[in-house]
Amino acid sequence: MHEPSAARLGWIPPYLFQELDDLKSRAGRDLIDLGEGSPDQPAPKPVSAALTKALKNTENHRYPSYPGKLAARAAVASWYRRRFHVELDPETEISMLVGSKEGVAHLIWGVCGPGDTVAVSDPGYPVYQNQSRLCGATPVPVPLEEKNDFLVDLDWLSRVAPRIKLLCINFPGNPTAAVAAIEFYRGVVALAEKYGFYIVNDNVYSELYFGRVKPPSILEVPGAKERCIEFHSLSKTFNMAGWRIGMAVGNARLVKSLLKIKQNTDSGPFGAIQDAAIFALQSGARFAAANRLMYRQRRDAFCGELVSHGWGVNLPEATFYVWVRVPPGHDTAPSGESVSFNFTRRLLSNCRVMCAPGTGFGQYGEGFVRFALVAPERQLKEAARRIGNWLAAENGE
Numbered sequence: 001m002h003e004p005s006a007a008r009l010g011w012i013p014p015y016l017f018q019e020l021d022d023l024k025s026r027a028g029r030d031l032i033d034l035g036e037g038s039p040d041q042p043a044p045k046p047v048s049a050a051l052t053k054a055l056k057n058t059e060n061h062r063y064p065s066y067p068g069k070l071a072a073r074a075a076v077a078s079w080y081r082r083r084f085h086v087e088l089d090p091e092t093e094i095s096m097l098v099g100s101k102e103g104v105a106h107l108i109w110g111v112c113g114p115g116d117t118v119a120v121s122d123p124g125y126p127v128y129q130n131q132s133r134l135c136g137a138t139p140v141p142v143p144l145e146e147k148n149d150f151l152v153d154l155d156w157l158s159r160v161a162p163r164i165k166l167l168c169i170n171f172p173g174n175p176t177a178a179v180a181a182i183e184f185y186r187g188v189v190a191l192a193e194k195y196g197f198y199i200v201n202d203n204v205y206s207e208l209y210f211g212r213v214k215p216p217s218i219l220e221v222p223g224a225k226e227r228c229i230e231f232h233s234l235s236k237t238f239n240m241a242g243w244r245i246g247m248a249v250g251n252a253r254l255v256k257s258l259l260k261i262k263q264n265t266d267s268g269p270f271g272a273i274q275d276a277a278i279f280a281l282q283s284g285a286r287f288a289a290a291n292r293l294m295y296r297q298r299r300d301a302f303c304g305e306l307v308s309h310g311w312g313v314n315l316p317e318a319t320f321y322v323w324v325r326v327p328p329g330h331d332t333a334p335s336g337e338s339v340s341f342n343f344t345r346r347l348l349s350n351c352r353v354m355c356a357p358g359t360g361f362g363q364y365g366e367g368f369v370r371f372a373l374v375a376p377e378r379q380l381k382e383a384a385r386r387i388g389n390w391l392a393a394e395n396g397e
């Protein structure tokens with residue numbers, strides 16, 4: 001008898017959010033779920049209206065083109081010009097995606113294989129590490145530590161650079177919310193040029209920022225297009241996570257490698273969704289601004305409440321994640337379990353609040369948890385209150 005699963009499935013752990021779903025299913029009523037970064041608000045009404053209209057076009061019911069409609073790619077190019085002052089060729093330097101997740105995964109498959117080393121942000125989006133393993137490459141965790149503001153230590157990177165083929169980074173970061181400045185990208189691109197590796201810059205949170213300075217694109221660095229591909233998504237910017245639409249932009253050869261895998265795997269995003277995405281990219285700036293305001297208010301409400309209960313958390317400058325160290329007194333766990341996972345479990349059973357354990361994002365996430373601000377302000381305050389009261393009771397206050 002043959003095993004019904006490939007040996008490679010044994011090379012990766014169970015998917016983090018599936019594990020959290022399993023935990024949640026045993027949690028009972030009244031749960032406040034801040035585990036997964038899945039926006040709780042609907043897409044803007046005019047974007048939904050654009051989709052309804054696009055459904056009437058028979059062309060959209062046929063198979064889409066692999067890289068996406070030229071009109072959609074042109075809309076991406078023009079958004080890039082307006083937002084980042086970067087010029088892109090819609091014919092060769094852009095591909096529409098069925099969400100950026102498949103894009104990142106397929107890019108890794110298109111570029112790497114056995115014998116190759118992929119440097120992956122740790123803590124980071126699990127897809128970089130797991131897809132590297134699945135395609136037979138060797139992932140090397142790139143530590144993102146508090147002492148470096150959760151950015152990559154470029155001295156450390158220069159030491160591993162000679163043996164890596166691909167570097168996967170993501171700023172504004174999931175789960176740390178760290179924001180990279182253009183000077184940082186300059187340093188990374190200089191190393192890529194010197195040592196000949198390629199860069200995936202996952203920029204899906206570029207529009208969820210709260211400071212005056214907008215997160216840049218790595219492609220703003222002169223010459224970056226020689227070595228970089230950048231990923232974007234409409235999932236978070238326009239609350240369209242379920243629609244599955246994103247884009248890859250940058251080096252034409254990297255886009256081509258990604259497309260070769262895609263051509264053999266999927267058939268591109270639904271044409272009607274691409275039409276709605278064109279509308280969102282062209283006319284959605286005020287919706288993105290409203291989203292930023294909403295998440296900023298949520299952030300202030302949640303973090304303010306936690307701080308008032310004595311849990312010191314830093315205000316994130318971007319993303320909708322709050323990345324926080326497990327409070328003192330809770331930084332131990334029974335052997336075999338991480339501190340992060342133990343705290344997540346106890347938070348769930350004592351407060352009925354779901355967060356994500358830092359170790360789900362890699363070994364350097366140990367000792368941290370992540371809250372996603374994907375619930376209304378009232379619920380976020382309630383979650384923080386429950387947590388605060390529980391911590392006070394645990395401390396015997």
Ligand SMILES: Cc1ncc(COP(=O)(O)O)c(C=O)c1O
Pocket residue numbers: 037098099100101102125170174202204232233234235241245246
């Ligand atoms: C860093 C990062 N990249 C990519 C994605 C995937 O986004 P999409 O919905 O475009 O597939 C996510 C989703 O949470 C993410 O956090």
